[in-house]
Amino acid sequence: SEFRKELGLWSLVFLAIGAILGPAIAYIPVDVLADSGPSGILSWVVAFVLLFTTALVFVELGTMWPRAGGVAYYPYKSNGALAAVLNGWPAFVGYSLIMPASLTATVEYLSFYFPQLFTNGVLTYSGIVVAIVLGLIVFLIHLRHVGFLGNINNALTLFKALVFLIPLIALLVYFHPINFNNPKLGGFSPFGISGFFAAITATVFAYLGFRQPINYAEEVKNPGRDIPMAILLALVITMIYYIIESLAFLGVVDRVISSTSGWSSLIQLPYPYVTAIQNTNIPASSILFIPITIIAAIVAAYTDALIYYGSAARIGVALAKYDRMLPGFFSRLNKEGMPIYSNILVFIIGLIYIALFPSFASVFLLFTDAVLLSYAPAAVSLLVFRKVFPNETRPYKMPAAQVLAPIAFIVSSLLIYWSGWQAIEVTMIMGIVGLALLYFYHKYERITKADVYGGLWLLLFYIVLLVISYFGSTNLNMIPAPWDTLVVIIVSLVFFYIGYISGVKYHEAIVKAQKA
DSSP: OOOOOOBOHHHHHHHHHHHHTSGGGGTHHHHHHHHHGGGHHHHHHHHHHHHHHHHHHHHHHHHHSOOBTGGGTHHHHHHOHHHHHHHHHHHHHHHHHHHHHHHHHHHHHHTTTOGGGEETTEEOHHHHHHHHHHHHHHHHHTTSOHHHHHHHHHHHHHHHHHHHHHHHHHHHHTOOGGGGSOGGGTOSOTTHHHHHHHHHHHHHHHHGGGGHHHHBGGGBSSHHHHHHHHHHHHHHHHHHHHHHHHHHHHTTGGGTOOSGGGGGGGGGOSSHHHHHHHHHTOTTIIIIIHHHHHHHHHHHHHHHHHHHHHHHHHHHHHHHHTSOOSOGGGGOBOTTSOBHHHHHHHHHHHHHHHHHOOSHHHHHHHHHHHHHTTTHHHHHHHHHHHHHOTTSOOSSOOTTHHHHHHHHHHHHHHHHHHTOHHHHHHHHHHHHHGGGGHHHHHHHSOOOHHHHHHHHHHHHHHHHHHHHHHHBTTTTOSBOTTHHHHHHHHHHHHHHHHHHHHHHHHHHHHHHHHHO
């Protein structure tokens, strides 16, 4: 069987929106205010601009070569096997972890009405059983054709987005304009520039689901037309949506906190919008607005699991079919055109992590960093392809690529660094352990010197980033902020061009070997 081309524009839009408005819908718009106060609302726009360069990179790649799990394919084609495993393995692990993490978040929200499911910060045995059953439903959905999956996701995403607007509108009715610059709460920017940068980090993480159309690209009816439009629409719509969320909470924040020091306490709220509704004394809140808020959060988390499960399975296909890092049978599809064995692998990984890490918080930074490791190399791939495949058809061509591609690489590197030493330490080690996959590759294709030279830069970049993080402001603070960020920017720029040169030489070596 082959992948079925059943996804149209709006299915792609809802895949991206559904992934962006995942568990984050219930807390990140409030975390942004906790970090920076009212000025945090501006961070949604800044983060949009920063990530837009990265989005443009993937739009060009995804429309030029639409591949299932494409994020794992492009670095392999541009820089060889070593770069592929250092990029594809973290992407696969990260996406695979999002599914169980989102399922645990779903059960955590359910525990608002069923407290026996979640106690002391982790799922109980009954909570784990519920999460596994919900995961089994996701698995069964992914055995049907992709059009069926798209229709379910369209309905769930539209439902959660519209339903969550109801309590937001109710809060906006009680909006206090003074909260934009309330002297009792520290004014417009109570934590200065450092707080604003922290808010930008949080907002950028919220947008990361925009890449879903790239992972499903091989199943799109018209990828050249629909992928660029879908990603743009999803980013714009979710930016507006998140701004509305932050505004709704900000308008009543004086009913939740009473001093500047109170901002940081917002992060500790398990159900921030429920707290805001309760403190505002909105009529019928207990029978209408609070249940609606919880239901929308449950659906948001579950939709995230549904979408990322499919992305993880498709990256598994890419690792087997294109990168040759997994046994070939993982690329096989069932009669519905869905990756059956890769689906099973992702489901097993999900079960293991639900059992070992039965809380959303325990794996949040881990899967976030693992996914982020697969963002930066794509910018290098884009410029390498411009050089070695200049005549390839490009339905969308990124403007000013010589400038924007390095910026996209820097932004992606900063996101990894800003996530903190603890997450980076585990993620980098996990990425390097993934080098064991080269064993499978060597069984099918001999690893050449070109593969090593083409990808060695990425391994060194990870190691250097790990060292900077160890001595930086998130750990020993021997390189304090903002100097650590400046160091990361300079180092990233240097490695970007090393990666580009390595990719070009990799292709020159291939051509030379073919002529020999």
